[in-house]
Amino acid sequence: MLITGAELADGRVRDVRIRDGTIETVASGLDPVAKERVIDARGRHLLPGGIDVHVHFREPGGSHKETWESGSQSAAAGGVTTVVDQPNTAPPTVDGDAFDEKAELAADASIVEYGINGGVSPEWDPESLFARPLFALGEVFLADSTGEMGIELDRFESALAVAAEHDVPVTVHAEDATRFDPDALDGASNGAGVTASAEPWSAYRTAEAEIAAVERALEAADRAGAQVHIAHTSTPEAVDLVADTDATCEVTPHHLFFSRENAERLGTFGRMNPPLRSEERRSALFERLRDGAIDIVATDHAPHTAAEKRQGLLDAPSGVPGVETCYPLLLESVRTGNLALETVRNAVATTPAEVFGLERKGRIEPGTDADLVLVDLTDPREIEAAALHSACGWTPFEGWQGVFPEVTILRGSVVYERDPVTGAASFGDVAGGNVRANGPR
Numbered sequence: 001m002l003i004t005g006a007e008l009a010d011g012r013v014r015d016v017r018i019r020d021g022t023i024e025t026v027a028s029g030l031d032p033v034a035k036e037r038v039i040d041a042r043g044r045h046l047l048p049g050g051i052d053v054h055v056h057f058r059e060p061g062g063s064h065k066e067t068w069e070s071g072s073q074s075a076a077a078g079g080v081t082t083v084v085d086q087p088n089t090a091p092p093t094v095d096g097d098a099f100d101e102k103a104e105l106a107a108d109a110s111i112v113e114y115g116i117n118g119g120v121s122p123e124w125d126p127e128s129l130f131a132r133p134l135f136a137l138g139e140v141f142l143a144d145s146t147g148e149m150g151i152e153l154d155r156f157e158s159a160l161a162v163a164a165e166h167d168v169p170v171t172v173h174a175e176d177a178t179r180f181d182p183d184a185l186d187g188a189s190n191g192a193g194v195t196a197s198a199e200p201w202s203a204y205r206t207a208e209a210e211i212a213a214v215e216r217a218l219e220a221a222d223r224a225g226a227q228v229h230i231a232h233t234s235t236p237e238a239v240d241l242v243a244d245t246d247a248t249c250e251v252t253p254h255h256l257f258f259s260r261e262n263a264e265r266l267g268t269f270g271r272m273n274p275p276l277r278s279e280e281r282r283s284a285l286f287e288r289l290r291d292g293a294i295d296i297v298a299t300d301h302a303p304h305t306a307a308e309k310r311q312g313l314l315d316a317p318s319g320v321p322g323v324e325t326c327y328p329l330l331l332e333s334v335r336t337g338n339l340a341l342e343t344v345r346n347a348v349a350t351t352p353a354e355v356f357g358l359e360r361k362g363r364i365e366p367g368t369d370a371d372l373v374l375v376d377l378t379d380p381r382e383i384e385a386a387a388l389h390s391a392c393g394w395t396p397f398e399g400w401q402g403v404f405p406e407v408t409i410l411r412g413s414v415v416y417e418r419d420p421v422t423g424a425a426s427f428g429d430v431a432g433g434n435v436r437a438n439g440p441r
């Protein structure tokens with residue numbers, strides 16, 4: 001395949017030749033060879049496929065919310081070519097058998113590359129788990145969230161030690177439940193079918209609870225000599241704590257674009273852990289992304305059905321979908337001049353690949369996997385749930401603008417294409433693989 005005349009994130013205009021799933025040449029003036037598919041990319045940008053290190057595709061056990069098929073289609077349609085699935089499934093991915101069950105589902109249905117994380121719980125079996133090609137350990141929950149997998153500090157410290165021994169990174173859900181404010185939930189509307197404001201949820205799961213948990217997680221990781229990555233960091237204070245260490249952090253699109261000021265309108269669709277923060281913290285978080293102080297944007301794609309979310313605030317599950325709207329929302333911020341394109345490319349692809357050791361991914365260079373996204377930065381579209389592919393059928397970003405992929409390519413094959421005229425989506429006959437498939441770590 002030859003992609004001609006594409007602009008790269010650094011502004012160079014290049015032709016890119018792909019052979020056997022790998023980028024062979026990035027140069028100017030390449031001519032097509034016989035029978036080669038040519039994609040004329042003039043006027044468009046070619047970016048590395050997104051690497052979303054934090055998704056919940058819900059299988060096994062939660063396929064009414066999402067499946068590997070629907071979740072990976074949603075990823076491909078949003079320009080994401082590698083996802084990392086979290087362990088709070090049913091059964092939780094806390095032993096070798098549960099890993100194997102999930103790995104089989106992913107191998108059968110995922111149209112993007114995937115990593116499968118191992119989980120930590122009182123029942124976890126590190127021996128059988130670490131005998132599998134784990135992507136990472138985590139998210140390790142320091143407070144309960146969906147799936148009630150919260151663990152105590154001593155178990156966290158022993159998990160860090162095992163992970164360090166196996167040289168496996170650890171992703172941490174850092175909230176300290178002892179610093180939640182349960183009084184904030186008094187009187188929270190719990191009427192079924194009432195989309196109560198999410199505001200009490202933000203008052204309950206306080207910013208201080210995140211900051212304290214991040215501090216403790218960083219100290220424990222330092223003591224254990226483990227590589228730690230802080231999941232869905234929602235406060236600038238926590239980002240700054242991480243910046244002072246060799247740990248890494250991620251922020252989600254919902255914490256970059258929504259704040260407590262949206263809690264009323266979103267109702268229970270705005271309930272997630274950690275919760276929405278103040279507008280002041282949101283804008284400070286966005287500023288840190290703009291200034292390159294945030295390593296990674298990951299979505300914490302956490303679909304629940306609309307019916308599940310339409311319960312009262314105390315009963316609705318936490319979490320919002322995001323894998324299909326992440327790259328588009330960030331590219332819209334580039335189009336409107338709020339983010340640099342290289343910042344977005346780094347946060348969505350290059351840095352996740354570096355942090356998690358995916359040497360062949362995240363960059364458009366000879367010798368890397370041809371995981372690519374073609375976008376027209378002059379052509380934003382309205383985000384509509386009906387046009388998205390997650391099984392949950394809704395998005396908190398309904399009505400927002402996003403720059404969506406025209407073509408998504410996985411290891412040299414077209415995995416997703418949008419008809420330029422009708423906008424209809426088509427998915428290629430492509431199977432994603434386990435990015436740690438080189439056997440047990």
Ligand SMILES: NC(=O)N[C@@H](CC(=O)O)C(=O)O
Pocket residue numbers: 056088139145146173271272273274300302303318319320
């Ligand atoms: N973020 C959420 O609010 N929910 C996530 C779990 C998690 O990431 O805590 C989920 O799996 O639903």
Ligand SMILES: [Zn+2]
Pocket residue numbers: 139145173231232273274
């Ligand atoms: Zn979490």
Ligand SMILES: [Zn+2]
Pocket residue numbers: 054055056086139300302
């Ligand atoms: Zn999560």
